[in-house]
Amino acid sequence: AGGLQFPSTMFRMAGVDTERAMAVSRDEMHALLERAVADGYELPRTAGGIYSVREGIVHLNITRVKVDGRSPDPFDPASLSRAESEGRRQARRYLEVFRRYVPGYERAFILDTGAELGVRETRRIVGAHVMTxxxxxxxxxxxxxxxxxxxxxxxxxxxxxxxxxxxxxxxxxxxxxxxxxxxxxxxxxxxxxxxxxxxxxxxxxxxxxxxxxxxxxxxxxxxxxxxxxxxxxxxxxxxxxxxxxxxxxxxxxxxxxxx
Known part of the structure; x- marks a missing residue:
């Protein structure tokens, strides 16, 4: 599992001033989150996918979940269980950072998290053709x-x-x-x-x-x-x-x- 891409826990925030929040550019968001890291917040990513399709609600793809510094083993239930917990801890950490550093999120709260960890890579077949x-x-x-x-x-x-x-x-x-x-x-x-x-x-x-x-x-x-x-x-x-x-x-x- 050490070479696998890291998974993410998706989550949504509500109570967001979406007009102000969506006016923050990707570069501005990166700078704000890097400032939070410099101030001592442990963030696994300082850029990610942030979307809004409904007023007051924002979807975030910004966590990066590790277990003992590695991508969790997708075939080990204990490893995946720890990863699910870590993903939710990261969501709460990002909530705190967004409230403090990012315009529009001052009154935000976590609306929900994904039902399961978003796993990007596990086993792959060796097929009649291997894409390169x-x-x-x-x-x-x-x-x-x-x-x-x-x-x-x-x-x-x-x-x-x-x-x-x-x-x-x-x-x-x-x-x-x-x-x-x-x-x-x-x-x-x-x-x-x-x-x-x-x-x-x-x-x-x-x-x-x-x-x-x-x-x-x-x-x-x-x-x-x-x-x-x-x-x-x-x-x-x-x-x-x-x-x-x-x-x-x-x-x-x-x-x-x-x-």
Missing amino acids: TEEVIGERKFDDAIAPSCWPIEEHGAGRSTRWVWMSPGGYCQIPYRALLPRGPENLLVAGRCLSATHEAQAALRITANCFSMGQAAGIAAAMAGDGRVADVDVPALQRALAAAGAVLAPRPEAAVDA
Whole structure:
């Protein structure tokens, strides 16, 4: 578990002056939280995802949970239990810091925390194709593509920062069907963060939207296989079925966003 990305406990604050809070830029937030660290607060991250879709409520993805300095062992219930407790301790610590340092949070309180720890990485299969860093950043396309991915490498390592490696503006790679097919076991498909990819490539491919896309592709492929083998599914037919269901395998160039 030592080399795994660190998980996060998601939580929401209510009682927030969202107009003032959302006016704080990412750089300003980083500076405010670094000031808190300099004042003695132990914060695992000083940047993160902070969103609001309802007045007075803010969602935060900013904790980084460690057990004995390492990512918790996802196969050890005791380690995960300690991680769940640590994540909630961190949420309370961030509440104190946000109330003291960040505009708009003076009367904030914790509304709720995620039902479970947000785990970014556990075991991965070795599949018929293993996605690599070069394929992700090089925006590789595949004949057996079942989903596009535009997310950068987002690696949650040991320090307070998160490592980002970006694609070109509007760029994307594709996830091949073969990355869902494990070597060895017959008639098995996987979908989600356990796809066939290197540690670094998985840091880009594991995001929620991609997991949805992989799950959709795996489900349709399993139905198409019927009593046959999932490895023998007609991939062009699978791609047509995905397209008919609304999936987009190759985003239009005009949809690209200028960074």
